[in-house]
Amino acid sequence: MLLEKERSLIVEYGKRLLASGLTVGTGGNLSLYDRSSGYVAISPSGLDYESTQPGDVVLVDMDGTVVDGSRRPSSELAMHLGLYAKRSDVCAVVHTHSVYATTLACLEYALPAVHYLIGFAGNEVKCAPYATFGTQELAESACRTIGDTKAVLLAHHGLLAAGVDLKEAFMVAEQVEYCAELYWRAKAIGTPAVISDKEMDTIIEKFGDYGRQ
Numbered sequence: 283m284l285l286e287k288e289r290s291l292i293v294e295y296g297k298r299l300l301a302s303g304l305t306v307g308t309g310g311n312l313s314l315y316d317r318s319s320g321y322v323a324i325s326p327s328g329l330d331y332e333s334t335q336p337g338d339v340v341l342v343d344m345d346g347t348v349v350d351g352s353r354r355p356s357s358e359l360a361m362h363l364g365l366y367a368k369r370s371d372v373c374a375v376v377h378t379h380s381v382y383a384t385t386l387a388c389l390e391y392a393l394p395a396v397h398y399l400i401g402f403a404g405n406e407v408k409c410a411p412y413a414t415f416g417t418q419e420l421a422e423s424a425c426r427t428i429g430d431t432k433a434v435l436l437a438h439h440g441l442l443a444a445g446v447d448l449k450e451a452f453m454v455a456e457q458v459e460y461c462a463e464l465y466w467r468a469k470a471i472g473t474p475a476v477i478s479d480k481e482m483d484t485i486i487e488k489f490g491d492y493g494r495q
């Protein structure tokens with residue numbers, strides 16, 4: 283099977299999305315970009331994560347043409363491809379509708395640095411202006427707003443997280459969700475204070491060292 287390892291990883295991390303509570307039912311989607319072949323392995327549209335098999339994972343090229351697989355690729359394919367085209371450092375994308383991140387997205391709020399763990403995503407997580415799900419317009423809004431960070435909220439929709447591999451993209455999605463919940467809680471009883479950009483730069487540098495160990 284073409285890109286069997288990548289397809290198995292999509293299946294594995296799809297199950298983790300459910301187990302972690304980052305998504306429910308068939309919500310969200312995930313992909314991996316194999317830069318050597320130029321193919322993207324992406325979760326199929328509308329199939330629940332528990333029953334997805336490696337053979338159900340769809341392979342597409344960077345134009346979005348299906349090169350292998352009998353199922354339809356995720357409806358957010360354009361958003362995944364857009365990010366791979368824009369960012370040479372990104373090889374995996376996880377998209378969720380996780381509750382706390384999406385709560386902020388419903389308010390069109392950005393997530394500021396109220397906790398140091400946001401550093402895995404960047405100095406803050408911005409909120410991309412609203413566009414209809416599954417459209418090129420949404421892909422462009424997300425890709426423009428994410429800048430050089432690793433996550434972006436999608437107004438009235440959810441969260442997009444990126445990484446060098448699925449392990450990182452998944453971790454970014456988890457940390458952003460955690461920080462979004464903290465922000466929500468902190469905002470409920472007061473005015474959250476925000477870590478300075480200078481200190482966030484220090485934190486992000488330390489995370490880089492940590493990753494290299």
Ligand SMILES: [Zn+2]
Nearest residue numbers: 310415439440
């Ligand atoms: Zn979605």
